[in-house]
Amino acid sequence: MRGRHDLRLLAPAVSAWSAAWIATNAPDAGLPTWVTPITAWGVAGVALGVLLVLRVGGRGSTAVRIHAGAPVLVRSAAALLLAASAAGMVTASAWGSLERRAPEAVAAAASGREEVVASVRLESAPRPASAAPWSGEPRVRAAATLLALTTDGAPTEVGRIRVDLSLPADEHPLGFGSTVVVEGRLAELPPSSRAAFRLSASRILDTGQAPPWLAWTHPLREGLAEASARLGGDGGALVPGLAIGDTSRVSDDLRAAMTTASxxxxxxxxxxxxxxxxxxxxxxxxxxxxxxxxxxxxxxxxxxxxxxxxxxxxxxxxxxxxxxxxxxxxxxxxxxxxxxxxxxxxxxxxxxxxxxxxDAGFALSVCATAGLVLLSGPLATVLARWVPRPLATVVAIPLAAQLACQPVLILLEPVIPVYGVPANLLAAPAAPIATMAGLLGCLVLPVLPSVGLAALQVAWVPAAWIALLARGVERMPFTGVPWPPDVGGAMLAAAAIGAGLVLALGAGRPVTRARRALRRAAAVALCMSVGIPLGLATGPPILASASRPADWDVWQCDVGQGDAVLVRSEDAVMLVDAGPDPDALAGCLAVAGVDRIQLLVLTHWDADHVTGTAALAGKVDDVLHGPLDGTRSARALEPLVDGGATHAEVVAGAHGTLGAAAWRVVWPRPDAAPGNDASVVLHLVTPDFGALFLGDLGREAQDAMRRATAVGRVDLVKVAHHGSADQSADLYGELGASVGLIGVGAENGYGHPTASLLEALDGAATAPVRSDTSGAAALRAVPGGFELWIERGVGVAGAP
Incomplete structure (x- = not known):
């Protein structure tokens, strides 16, 4: 076989991938089973045709040599048969797996509401997960295989059923291959999910060791985690990840920085x-x-x-x-x-x-490998025209991987990173050193602890450098270019990359009429595939930013199902809650023109109010909060304290100033237990308006607060709990606010804001401003009410 790249298995791979994706998603879409092979074989035919077109006429580089019509037809038919066979094999595998994935006994247990006792084997190392929202209990998640199920006191062998396991973080560490018996609830997952069921364990009944051929890995992983924790800093958190992929100690803010820097x-x-x-x-x-x-x-x-x-x-x-x-x-x-x-x-x-x-990880891995194999060489040749060949080769490697992976990355996050390639270039020399030194330390620690620790200290240096790069990129301006989301955005990215490669790789080659036409078409395609998405992605935010009022007093961020409200008095800014998404909060602060927050109020510790604190590190002076709640409160406060903020727990009676405004805490009572009803309720009085921020206070707590404290009438109220039904209509009637801010996500699944809440606001003559319908909202106090600017329109909210 002559040629630089043998692409004969491209069509079978594309066909198999298409067949697998269609087969696992067809049941969710209600498609008949015969759609899978027909579509996959059609994709294989298209892939083969494209391959033939690209390869015909090449000088010594064709995988399918064309000497006469008959051999071409024979070879094409053979290639198409191979692609069809790959699709058929994958389809048969998928159908068989779908038939076996939900045995009757397990499906019946999942349809009931009772807890079951289940025996499972872990198929991955447990990773930290979000704490239980009802208790704040630390939890871990892992892929697992369901082995046996006990319902009504009778154990039943169920074969091997994949489950997505969520369980309390146990003091006895579990690892890959461990068995565990838990009590919990099963829920069936759609066919497109690799796991057939979700098993949410309420408690662990028993644990068992992994088989010997896997058990040896557990002390190694645990020893590496413990030793790297003693190294400290971001470098210590990254060493296990660089060595063996263990990212359990990587904080949310460091993970966000690594993502921003690609x-x-x-x-x-x-x-x-x-x-x-x-x-x-x-x-x-x-x-x-x-x-x-x-x-x-x-x-x-x-x-x-x-x-x-x-x-x-x-x-x-x-x-x-x-x-x-x-x-x-x-x-x-x-x-x-x-x-x-x-x-x-x-x-x-x-x-x-x-x-x-x-699986996104699988797709990124395949794309990165294909990009390195196919593109790194040609890109290095192109770059060598302007820079020395060694430097061109070094630059071409991360550039090829980035280009190949970008369409998939668009599906995960619709942003084109600006500094991804430079950051990877700077990190490239450090990564293999950290990997090999960390792995060596992991293996040697149990035998020669001092030598193992020395190896980890060596690994810490490049790991700290990588973390420093990520933190630096995160603080740089204009870290990403917005891009249209979903499949359309991915296809546009692929078109732009393909057109750009045609222009770059064709430069310097002899110009023929066909090549000239191809280059013109590529130039047009590149302009359209880049210009249209950028216009769609950046146009509305730019117009919104240009039209927003510069002298706003209150700004409600659109952070989805969560709260984040800014208040400005003179040159001082207060933020009440931080929402569930650091990126959404960071975007809101940028559009509002806020780069420093003098006072942050965290009403309580639910994730939809505090997760966004990862975006506030180094930007906050003082933090007020209610009763601490163990791990949840520590996780929220950590990036703030590390960034230099001071924090204080407050109860009713606390007071202070913000610019020309005065604030006082009217709830919670002293010794209140953490939770919604212990939300910090803040009463703010400015020279132009009064406001009350209710956190997630429920009806009983609202009435208790109303009886204990005379707030009086206000001009603005932050509606409690995203507009849930658990509200006191009497409280809203007494407040008589002109505007009620409701931080709520579109299609949130809770029915927020509820009809009863909206009726209560209507009865109090309070105009609701909802982030799910209006997006971000800015209010400026004017005589008789507020001037209102909303992201998806302009309006005025005045006094009744």
Whole structure:
């Protein structure tokens, strides 16, 4: 075979991927089963046709050589048959799995409301999850296999059913392969989910050890986590992730910074890690004088142990499968190019587990590998025209991976990172050092603790550098370009990248009429695929920002189902609650023109009020809050305190000033237990208006507050609990506010704001301003009421 890239397995891989995705999503869409193979084979035919068109006429680089009509037809038919076979194999696997995924006994248990006793085996290492909203109890999540189910006192073997397990964080650490018996509730998940059921455990009844071939990994992972915790700082948090993919100690704000800088892939075990392990094992075996077969076996053993240590995530499984193909080729003394190995790995893995087709990690891993194989060389050649060849090669590697992954990244977050490639260039020398030193420390710690700790200290230096890069990028202006979301945005990104590559890779080549026409078409496509999305994504925010009032007094952020309200008096700014999304809060502050917050009030510790504090690190002077709530309050306050803020717990009677305004706390009572009814209720009086912020106070607490404290009439009220039905109409009647702010998410699933609340506001002559319908809202006090600006229109709210 001549040619730089053998793409004959491209069509089968595309066909298999299409078949797997359609088969696992067709039941949710109500599509008949015959749609899957027909669509997949059609996609395979299109892929094959595109491949033939691109390859015909190439000089010495064709995978399908065209000598006469008959051979082309024969080869094309064979290729199409191979693609159809791949689609059929994956489809059969998916249908069989769907038939077995929900046995009658398990489905019946999930349809009931009673708790069941379940025995499960963990298929991944447990990772920290959101605390239980009703108790604040720390929890962990893991992929698991349901082995047995006990209902009505009778245990039932159920085979192997995949479940998404959520359970309390137990003092006895669990790991990959451990068994655990829990009591909890089952809920059936849609067919598009890899897990057939969600198992939410209320308590752990018993735990069991993993089998010996997996149990050896647990003390290694635990020892690495404990030792890296002693290293301290962001570097200590990143070392386990860089070494074995354990990101459990990475804080939310550091994770957000890594995402902004496009560096999160460094803490996810990928093909690069697997390549390092197999190459090192192959080299060591060679030094020991082993023959080719022995070196391959040594590399395979090292790879298997590494996969067990890091747990089989999607990217790890893909990289391992590809490495296995390459090792097999080495054992048989046959060349295995990157693309054939990748194509074979994709088809094999999708046949074993069709749900990989919808796994973002798997997609990113495949795209990054394909980008490196296909694009890094040509891009290096293009860049070498302007910079030295070694530098061009270094730049081309992260650029190729970024370009190949960007359409998938758009599906996850519709933003084009501005500093992703430079950040990866600066991090590239540090990542392998941190990975190898961290892995060495992990393996040596149980035997030679001092040597292992020394290795981790070496790993800490490059890890701290990577964290410093992420923090620096996060603080830079204009970190990302907004882009249209969903499939349309991904297709536009793919079109822009493809057109850009045509122009870049075609530069400097002899100009023919066909190439000139192709370049013109690519230029038009590039302008349209970039200009239209940028206009759609940036136009409305720019117009909204340009039209917003510069002298607002109150600004309600649109943060979804949550609260975040800004108040400004003279040059001082107060923020009441931080919402559920740091990115949404950061965007609101930017549009409102706020870069410093003198006073932050956290009414209580529910995630929809405090998770956004990750966006406020280093921007807050003082924090007021209600009774502390253990882990939840510590998690919310940590980024603020680390950024230099002071905090104080307040109860009714606390008071202070904000610019020309005065504030006082009217609730909660002393010794109140944390929760909605212990929300900090703040009464604010400015020279122009009065306002009351009710947090998530329920009706009984509202009435108790009303009886205990005479607030009087106000001009503005922040409606409690996003407009739930648990409200005191008497309180709103006494307040008589002109405007009621409701922080609520569109299609929130709770029915907020409820009809009863809206009726109560109407009875009090209070005009509701809802973030789900109006977006962000800015109010400026004017005689007789407020001038109101809303993101999706302009209006005036005045006194009744």
């Amino acid at each position: 560096l999160t892939h460094l803490t996810a075990v990928s093909g690069a890690n697997c390549a390092i392990i197999t190459a090192a094992a192959f080299w060591v075996a060679g030094l020991a004088g082993l023959p080719r077969a022995g070196r391959v076996v040594a590399a395979l053993v090292a790879l298997t142990g590494f996969v067990a240590l890091v747990t089989p995530e999607a990217s790890v499984v893909r990289a391992s499968a590809m490495a296995l193909v390459v090792l097999t080729a080495c054992a048989t003394a046959r060349a295995a190019g990157g693309m054939p190995a990748l194509g074979l790995a994709v088809v094999a893995l999708l046949a074993l587990d069709p749900w990989y087709a919808g």
